[in-house]
Amino acid sequence: MPFDFDMLTQEMRTAATEAYVAPSKPTGALGNLGYDDYRAINFRSPNARWSDAPGSMFRVEAFHMGWLYSDPVRVFEVQDGSATEMHFSTDDFDYYNDLADRFQPHLELPGVAGFRLATPLNRPDVYDELVAFLGASYFRALGRGNSYGLSARGLAINTASGGQEEFPRFSRFYLERPTDGSMTIVVYAAMESPSVTGAYRFLITPGEETVMVVTARIFARQDVQQLGVAPLTSMYMFSESNRANYDDFRPNVHDSDGLRIERNSGEIIWRPLNNPPRLGGSYLGESSPRSFGLYQRDREFESFQDMEALYERRPSAMVQPIGDWGPGSVRLVEIPTDSEVNDNIVAFWVPDEEFKKGDAREYAYSLRWGAMAADPNQSLAYVYDTRSGAGGVSGLNNGDNFRKYVVDFRGGVIANLPADAMLEPVVNVQNGTVEHVSLVRIPGTDMWRLIMDVTGDSGAVVELGAHLAGYGRKLSETWLYQWINA
Structure with a gap:
């Protein structure tokens, strides 16, 4: 079809x-797949689509329906302005354990759960997984040398808004x-939900940083309480700033450690x-x-000490708006978690x-x-590390409402300043008091350490902000933090 x-x-x-x-829910064997069953199904790599296409630098593999991914997804190939459906059958998958007896051979599937693309990302002779679309509107991608971590979504609707x-x-x-060895691939997607529909286009170019140029055209079926544009989802369990309650051999466990915003002003x-x-x-705002x-x-591997998860290789993801998005807010949602398998961090744009x-x-x-990585040539120092612990004088009982924050700034023009340079820490606190x-x-080193002791009432949400200034200018990023004094 055209x-x-x-x-x-x-x-x-x-x-x-x-x-x-x-969508209709699957029945029979497809409808009865559990977690262990789903792990026992693999796509047969020799059956990857486009593996025999002249000039194609990409391969397409499908994810099987079942378990959490029960809604059928259809995949089409577009060529010369026409779309032809890619059909997948049980012959495209290996079924282990007793699953081979539950799925007949040569049986066409009503759809798939999603797909992944492979390309020679790290070596010219190996097709590495580059991007995967799986579940709702979730997708994730890799730059060179990365391993999977955080995910993105097409859209977030009413996330942590009090409604459903x-x-x-x-x-x-x-x-x-x-064709012709192109290293850019174009993916289109149709979005549906009770409140919205959408048409999406992704221009995907792999590399040291894999770049997606996304165009999202969305339409409201119903009033939307909160629209979340370009949402990112990640996991943060603990680091040096909050590991006191974790009896774990690893110093840090997280896919991401911070939200970075470059404001329109350049700040x-x-x-x-x-992990609140x-x-x-x-x-x-x-x-x-x-x-x-x-x-x-x-x-640094030394920061994580995890030879399986390799958290130091997890990618960062940056959204760069194209055109004027107007007034709004970057919203950050942090959900308590006691497990590293749960994504508990969400960030997205909320238009006014x-x-x-x-x-x-x-x-x-x-x-x-x-x-x-941080640009070593930028003039602003960046936040290298954040630590926190009991406030006040070490060794004394200063009470539960006393907190110490230690922020290390690195790089920029302050890296070469002497210890007696005229630098000023600019600190702001809301719902709390700066004691020191x-x-x-x-x-x-080329680092400067900012130390702050802060008090806040029990149950208060204390908002902190700090940056370094001197010689008539701002010399660092703006550090922000939220202390929930539960």
Whole structure:
């Protein structure tokens, strides 16, 4: 059938005027797959689509339906302006244990759960997994040398808003068949949920940083309480700042350790992540920010000591809006967790303008995945580390409402300043009191350490902010933190 992005857009615009129809749940063997069953099904790599396509630098493999992924997803190949469905059968999968007796050979499946793309990312002779779309509108990608960590979503609806959260799903994908050795692939997706429909386009280019240029055209079926654009989802359990309650041989356990925002003014905000005692989060107001993202800044194995998880290799992901997104907020949601298998961090853009039934919006942005180390040539010092512990004088009982924060700033123009340089720590606290502040250069390094003792009432949510200034200018990122004194 004929296909292009505008045709998909018009189809989803029309669908928004019609009632939502939930996908049919599978029956029989597909409907009875549990966690262990699902782990015992693998796609047969020799059956990857496009493996015999001349000039194609990409391979397509499907995820089997079942367990958490019971909604059927259809996948189409687009070539010369026409779309043809990719059909998958039980012959495309290996079934282990007793599953081979439960699935007949040569049986065409009603759909798949999603798909993944492979390309020679790290070596020219090996097709590495590059990106995977699996479950609702979730997807994740890798830059060179990364291992999977955080995920992105097409859209977040009513996340931690007091109402019922909704998870829109990509129900169909359209993959343009690349030719002539192209290292960019185009993926289109149709989104559906009770409240919204959408047409998405992803231009994906692998590399040291894998770049997705995303265009999202969304339509409101119903009024949306909170629209979350370009959402990122990650895991943060503990680090040096909050590991007192964890009896674990590893110093840190997290996929991401901070939210980074570059404001329209050029100011850079770094908000270390937290595993709070109760649901927490922040609205960081901005008008059309230059970028926001969840980062893994700590890249040393010694910081994690985990030879299986390899947290130091988890990618950062940065959203760079294209065009004017207008006024809104970057919202950060932090959910308490006691397990590293749970994603408990969400960050997304919330526009100030309401999204009402019949409304249409288009958002375009670049989504970059990779190590994204701090630029050593930038003039602003960056937050290298954040630590916290009991406040006041060490060895004394200073009470539960006393907290110490230690923030190390590194790089920038302050790296070469002497210990007696005229630097000023600028500290702001809301719902609390600053009892003591000091700033010292750490001998033998290019780092400066800011130490703050803060008090706050029991049950208070204390908001902290700090940066370094001197010689008539701002000299560091702005450090933000939230202390929930439970």
